[in-house]
Amino acid sequence: MLKISDESYERANEILEDIGYVCETSDYYEDWEDIARSSFCVMDDLDADRYNMTCAAFAEKIEELFNNGKTNYAKGIHSAFLDYLKERRDYLEFNGYYDTPELPEDADEDDIDLYNEKMERYEAYEELINAVDKWIDKMNRLELA
Numbered sequence: 001m002l003k004i005s006d007e008s009y010e011r012a013n014e015i016l017e018d019i020g021y022v023c024e025t026s027d028y029y030e031d032w033e034d035i036a037r038s039s040f041c042v043m044d045d046l047d048a049d050r051y052n053m054t055c056a057a058f059a060e061k062i063e064e065l066f067n068n069g070k071t072n073y074a075k076g077i078h079s080a081f082l083d084y085l086k087e088r089r090d091y092l093e094f095n096g097y098y099d100t101p102e103l104p105e106d107a108d109e110d111d112i113d114l115y116n117e118k119m120e121r122y123e124a125y126e127e128l129i130n131a132v133d134k135w136i137d138k139m140n141r142l143e144l145a
Helices: 006-022 033-045 048-067 071-095 109-141
Strands: none
Touching (some): 006 048, 033 071, 048 109
């Protein structure tokens, strides 16, 4: 089970507050969920671990809202979050690394340092895109009926 940090819960609450400021959430959710999507952009700079924890905090919040009878709000947040995740995946795929960095056979110390830097970025990218894909799958399976 993923341990969610207090920072991730705070981040989720701040995003929900922002959505409350910019959207009339008492309206039918399809009227505001596309506007709410932009509130999730604060997650764009997170590493994979913090991204996973924040997504987990959101999954909990969505289920909590739904279970407390705030069905319209929960569905709107769910829809906005899922659409944000899909847009994030598309962005990462378009701007991402396509090939694993390779170390030349005749590499000197500078080449090795450069290779190590590229591998760190590549691995961070892979972890993040895997996290996004995982949460898209989880949000697709979350049923709010």
